[in-house]
Amino acid sequence: MVVTDAARARAIAEERLADLPHRWAHVCGVAATAERLVVGLGAMDADAVVAAAWLHDVGYAPSVRSTGFHPVDGAVFVRDEGFPAVVVSLVAYHTGAVFEARERGLLDALAEFTAPPSLLLDVLTCADLTTGPQGSPVRAEDRVTEILSRYPDGDPVHRAIERAAPSLLAAAARVSASAG
Template identity: 45%
Template sequence: MADNSSIVKWAAKQAAHFIGPLGNRWLHVQGVVEQALQVCKAFEESEGAYLLAAAYLHDIGYAPELKRTGFHPIDGAIYLRAQGYERLACLVAHHSEAQCEARLRGLESEFAQFPREQSPVAEALNYCDMTTGPQGQRVSFEERIADILSRYGETDIVAQAIRQATPQLSQAVEHTQELLHSHNL
């Protein structure tokens, strides 16, 4: 396995290649990485490196050339697993409580191939994603949820999934805020 700095460099290079051409998606990813740069200060170096790498890669499955199922958390995870990054694959698969949307899309069996990591790193990834807006701006959790619901509309699968995931996402945001507070960050 790669050392801490090389996993982050590899992730940054992959993200720039695959997500860089995707306009606002790239702005969002860069904003999530900026959040992660602050949050990773609350972790030991190796865990912080995984948070940063996952922040770079969480939306890699949006890249058209990586499309397999049409659901970006799974498509990104499939790619990362193929590259030998199992932990990153699982973090990406489960980011932002993706199991809710996978279930609604009928992708439970594909999703089940990626074990869920229950950890402060996984929660911090959710925090970073759920406090970064679509153009990379910092937003509150409540603003982020409202924006997603507004952009997709009430009946869209994404809106249905985010409503189902809101309690778990809120808990992850709260836990990460407590962790940051305990480290005076």
């Protein structure tokens, strides 16, 4: 029996995020959304996006956290777990990570990873932006507002999302338009 990267990613994410029930609920919702959005992609690309959806927030797990910047921490972990480079890059660059890396002075750490194909990154971004903190579907615009409301104006996450919002919303719109 062949175990897909997505199946292995789910098991790893569940193990690492078990003590973070809200994060786990969000990840489950993002993965379910990604599974719907990958229809039409080739099998390998679809599996990579769904695997990355399961693993996109694994960098929040205390057992994985190193720099405190979850995309890079997660990507290092995912790479060390032997996932394909595309899954690693999707985790590293998901949902505007480059904007937050700039805010945190971590562009060099992010640059350690190759940027993923833009279509696959758009699909993961759309899945993340259209899933609320509890795993339920939300409008991308409402998700951006929700994230901004959780962080004070001076916080690097707030500043990054504020700057990234137009490109994030555009990515979600492109995927939503092509999904019909």
